[in-house]
Amino acid sequence: MRRPTRSLLWPELVFALVAATAPVLAEEVPNAGKLANLVRQDCGSCHGLTLRGGLGKPLTSENLRIWNREQIVSIILDGVPGTPMPPWRALLSESDARWIAERLQQGNLP
């Protein structure tokens, strides 16, 4: 696993910034409720409904801190070859994936 290159303050900073703009983001993604349901129910088949892990790794903000945003977006869209993590590109847009990655890393999935 790759280590983050940014300062340890980075997630908190982003969290503060995004938390401040969260309502705007929610408006930009009209399917927030649908996406959140998909993450809990369908990602949850492997990662657990509570996202604390199953056959797949936990998706809690704590566990995702070691990845940067782009890495997570790319894992969601293109999967992890050689593991059961499938590519979701056929079902999710890049902005969907980014929204999911942000919410998971911030630990504030609606």
Place this chain on the structure above:
Amino acid sequence: MKAIARILLLLWLAASSIATAGELRGTGALGLVIERATGSVLVVDTLARRSLGRVEGLGDLSHASAVFSPDQRYAYVFGRDGGLTKVDLLTVSIAKRIVQAGNAIGGAISDDGALIAVSNYQPGGVRVFAADTLEPVADIAAIGAAGKSSKTVGLVDLPGRRFAFTLYDAGEIWVADLSKPGAPAIEKLTGVGKLPYDGNVTPDGRHYLAGLFGEDGVVHVDTWKAPLKAERILDRYGRGEEGLPVYKMPHLEGWAAAGDRLLLPAVGRHELIAVDTRSFAEVGRVATHGQPVFAVARPDGRHVWVNFAHPKNDTIDVVDVQTLKVVHRFAPGPAVLHLEFTPRGKEVWVSVRDADRIDIYDTATFAKKAEIPAQKPSGIFFTARATRIGQ
């Protein structure tokens, strides 16, 4: 007189909705429905086609399964969070509950009904408990040949107070004999294949099969052979083609063993593969609506009902086992997660998660007989499982 009889019947039905152990009744028509989001279960009556009541407080049931005591009074529910809950179907209440691990996937009950074994992801391995008290009896750490701890999957009971299970990370199959519960005798098959995701045993308790995720193939162990040997079947069934994305792992629980054929979900292919149960060679394929998750044989073995992974999970295919053709395809509703036949196959219960509903169908006419409200229902388990090996 008829009207009075009807009123009395209604009163009796109302009163029996709060079942108590004091009443005389059998449990052969009872079952459980998992409500995955709320950590609750419904106790259901398959003859009356209704819920008898809800039991709450079973923890995280986002992945859950159940086995039954031989007398079919108690259900043992295995939750995602390592919870093991003994539910009394007669009193519709929790008889005993422990949290035995951090993250669990399923369990099994020994042939004599004395031991409950649980398959764990965190910390891995298999833990065994006394069925009556849920006191710990044995703790089997699943350390593979490479020295690493492994998640375990595909845990089933075998005749002779044995359990078989598969080590997901290590790629091994172990058979544990718990004749002496404190000192399990374990036979290990190593290097069976990459990422075995689930396993199950044929209804006679003889042939254990583990599906592989990391390569195209299935591992077969004939448990009547000594010493045990892992043999590869359906090798390279994908024919070198790139697999389709798998948005939900197939489950081999409740798999379709129908007469002399087994119908197994292919991984990364929208197909079932038919296997001859004597030669374990492929005898045909069935093109299905999507990636199969459960392929469950009607108890008479003539039809197999199949549900599918996201995003094609609103549909069920019914496959004729003789012709290997889909004879009926219909869409019960959003997110069909599981199905269970009544003991002799007259009706089937289907959980439709996102409609918060259980649908009951006649298996001969495919007509819907009833609907039962349930909160985000997933697994459905009827007490007749108590009489079946590997369930």
